Amino acid sequence: MKIRCFLAALAMLTSMSAWADWDPALEAREQAQREAAQKAERDKQRQIQKMQSDANAKYNKELMDSKRKTLGAAAQGKSDAEVSKLYDAKIKKDTDAAYKGADEAKSALSSGQGAAAMKSTTGKSMKEIQNMSEAELEAWSKEMEKKYSK
Numbered sequence: 001m002k003i004r005c006f007l008a009a010l011a012m013l014t015s016m017s018a019w020a021d022w023d024p025a026l027e028a029r030e031q032a033q034r035e036a037a038q039k040a041e042r043d044k045q046r047q048i049q050k051m052q053s054d055a056n057a058k059y060n061k062e063l064m065d066s067k068r069k070t071l072g073a074a075a076q077g078k079s080d081a082e083v084s085k086l087y088d089a090k091i092k093k094d095t096d097a098a099y100k101g102a103d104e105a106k107s108a109l110s111s112g113q114g115a116a117a118m119k120s121t122t123g124k125s126m127k128e129i130q131n132m133s134e135a136e137l138e139a140w141s142k143e144m145e146k147k148y149s150k
Contacts, residue, residue, distance in 0.1 A: 108114040
């Protein structure tokens with residue numbers, strides 16, 4: 001029993017020295033500094049998020065203004081979703097018309113008088129031009145530029 005009491009007393013004495021180095025005021029200051037750093041980081045992240053949100057809102061407003069300007073009177077009194085739908089339809093219609101025009105031009109230059117005029121002017125048929133590599137096309141383009149420009 002005496003040995004147990006001695007060991008318990010010895011354990012208490014050795015643990016007291018560990019408590020001697022502990023400074024509760026220093027711990028409180030360090031905890032306050034950690035909390036302040038965390039709060040500053042949260043504030044910084046909120047500010048970054050707000051800047052991103054503001055930039056996205058500005059971009060979206062400018063985009064919708066551009067779409068409304070392109071559509072003109074057709075966009076008057078319409079919601080943003082309706083304007084976007086009208087704009088997409090207009091772009092699709094314009095793109096389809098451009099592709100159709102390009103296909104018609106290609107067809108005209110690939111057959112009949114168009115093909116003969118193309119061959120006599122450029123020395124190449126439409127099929128030959130379409131089958132050229134990028135390097136050949138670039139060289140031929142420069143040759144045509146020299147031949148037909150001042």
